[in-house]
Amino acid sequence: MNKTINFISYNKCKAMTFIEILIACxxxxxxxxxxxxxxxxxxxxxxxxxxxxxVFLANQAIEAIRAARSQxxxxxxxxxxxTLISDFSSGKDTYDQNYDGFTPSVEIGGVIYNRKVSxxxxxxxxADINTGLKVIRVNVSWKAHEDGTPIEFEVVTAHCDLx
Numbered sequence: 001m002n003k004t005i006n007f008i009s010y011n012k013c014k015a016m017t018f019i020e021i022l023i024a025c026x027x028x029x030x031x032x033x034x035x036x037x038x039x040x041x042x043x044x045x046x047x048x049x050x051x052x053x054x055v056f057l058a059n060q061a062i063e064a065i066r067a068a069r070s071q072x073x074x075x076x077x078x079x080x081x082x083t084l085i086s087d088f089s090s091g092k093d094t095y096d097q098n099y100d101g102f103t104p105s106v107e108i109g110g111v112i113y114n115r116k117v118s119x120x121x122x123x124x125x126x127a128d129i130n131t132g133l134k135v136i137r138v139n140v141s142w143k144a145h146e147d148g149t150p151i152e153f154e155v156v157t158a159h160c161d162l163x
C-alpha cells in the first residue's frame with residue numbers, strides 16, 4: 001500500500017474578505033440612515049401638532065370674541081369681571097357662568113400652552129364719536145419638546161361693533 005503523506009495542509013479559515021466587510025458596513029449605514037429619517041419625521045410631526053394646537057387655541061379665542069358684542073368683550077383697561085376678556089384672563093367664567101374652557105393655561109399632550117388675550121379700544125380722532133373698533137391680539141406660547149426653546153404664535157385681528 002502506498003500511503004502519501006501530505007505535509008502541506010490547506011486549512012480554509014472561515015473569515016470575511018475586505019469586500020464583505022465593506023458591504024456589511026454599507027448595509028449598517030443604510031439601516032441607520034433609515035432609522036434616523038423616521039425619527040426626524042416623528043419629531044417633525046410633533047412640531048406640526050404643537051403648532052396645530054396653538055392655532056386651535058388662538059382661533060377659539062378669536063371666534064368667541066367675534067360672537068360677542070363689543071360692550072361684552074371689554075378691554076385691557078377695564079377692570080370689570082363680567083367681560084369676556086376677564087374670562088380669558090382668569091378661567092373662572094364670570095361672563096356667562098358656563099365652563100367654556102377659556103383658561104389662560106392649557107395642557108395638551110404633555111405640552112403646556114399659555115394663552116394671553118388682549119383687547120385695545122381704537123379711539124377716534126373726534127372725542128365725541130365712539131368708533132366701536134377694537135384690536136384683538138391673541139398670543140399662545142409653549143416650549144418645544146426637543147430642546148425646550150420657547151415658541152410663540154400670535155394672531156391679531158379687529159372687531160367692530162356698530163349695529
